[in-house]
Amino acid sequence: KAGVTQTPRYLIKTRGQQVTLSCSPISGHRSVSWYQQTPGQGLQFLFEYFSETQRNKGNFPGRFSGRQFSNSRSEMNVSTLELGDSALYLCASSLEGQEGEKLFFGSGTQLSVL
């Protein structure tokens, strides 16, 4: 079974631009979560989607948004990029997204904002 696939692996953008990251979950997994990882703040939860609906959201500004498609694939978008958005963005999938369920992570997208 293929694992969680995130594309692209690396991305370089400039301030003010927008970016879209993609995540394909493990086949059969219906929950997709997104995390931001930085050296200063560690791993922080962005949001979670299940059956195309956002069920849970972290404390990030509205510039961070996401969506999920009927095949469970998910995208996250960051608009008006800031230098502080430079981070490793990780996507994780699970069967139902129930509390405490094991998360399967992708390798991440390393975003650099110049």
Place this chain on the structure above:
Amino acid sequence: SQQGEEDPQALSIQEGENATMNCSYKTSINNLQWYRQNSGRGLVHLILIRSNEREKHSGRLRVTLDTSKKSSSLLITASRAADTASYFCATPRGAGKSTFGDGTTLTVKP
């Protein structure tokens, strides 16, 4: 701030030695999980321990949980160079959400 805090932040040992890392958390939990992350990659789930369990084993891993002290420890026995990675404890906080500690960076020298 993060729910979990790992201690120590960094640990360097020789191959064959045991590595112990600790995690503290602030609020009550139903279970606690440990993950490993190799440099710049995604996290890999290692083990889950439920709140009614005190100790759990999986291969060379041993996890303990003390809910009265709100702490957990991860012991890796007979460490190998391939165990070099960062280790995070995670506490579930709702649908698809876990709160991760700051992590312990383990270096195992051959």
